[in-house]
Amino acid sequence: MSDEKPDLRAVAAEKSDTLGQDAAPSPDDDTDGLSSVEMRFIDLSASAEFSMEEIAAKLGVTSRTLRRWKARPAVASQIRTRTAEAMSLARAVLAAGANRAARELVGLAETAEPDHARIAACVAVVSNAAKLGELQELSDRLAELETRIGKGH
Secondary structure, eight states, X not given: OOOSOOOHHHHXXXXXXXXXXXXXXXXXXXXXXOOHHHHHHHHHHHHTOSOHHHXXXXXXXXXXXXXXXXXXXXHHHHHHHHHHHHXXXXXXXXXXXXXXXXXXXXXXXXXXXXXXXXXXXXXXXXXXHHHHHHHHHXXXXXXXXXXXXXXXX
């Protein structure tokens, strides 16, 4: 594993490309018969950065319309998919930084006067990387069980 820092600028650039306020929906965004506005709603919902009211204002629709869209299976499925993709990206960033954070923790433990802020940051990265890994494992196992139940096994 490398000691290099993860390139969070690439992650931020990718995020702003897909979720930026000024990003115009492309004609290729229609998925499962969903309109480009519905796909933008899906992206904004999955980002978890905005409230329903903020999303409604950005899209020029009412919160009630968003609740109706969210209740549709195709929209709910896309939100789950996009949220899973966002979590996968977060896990990748944390995993990339976990090795460096763990090494930093060991180094700081050996110093006479540790930097408490750096220690707290390193602990948070290592801890959250482990938690996200456990959540992914549980999510995978749950999906497998749901598939088995759905197929009548």
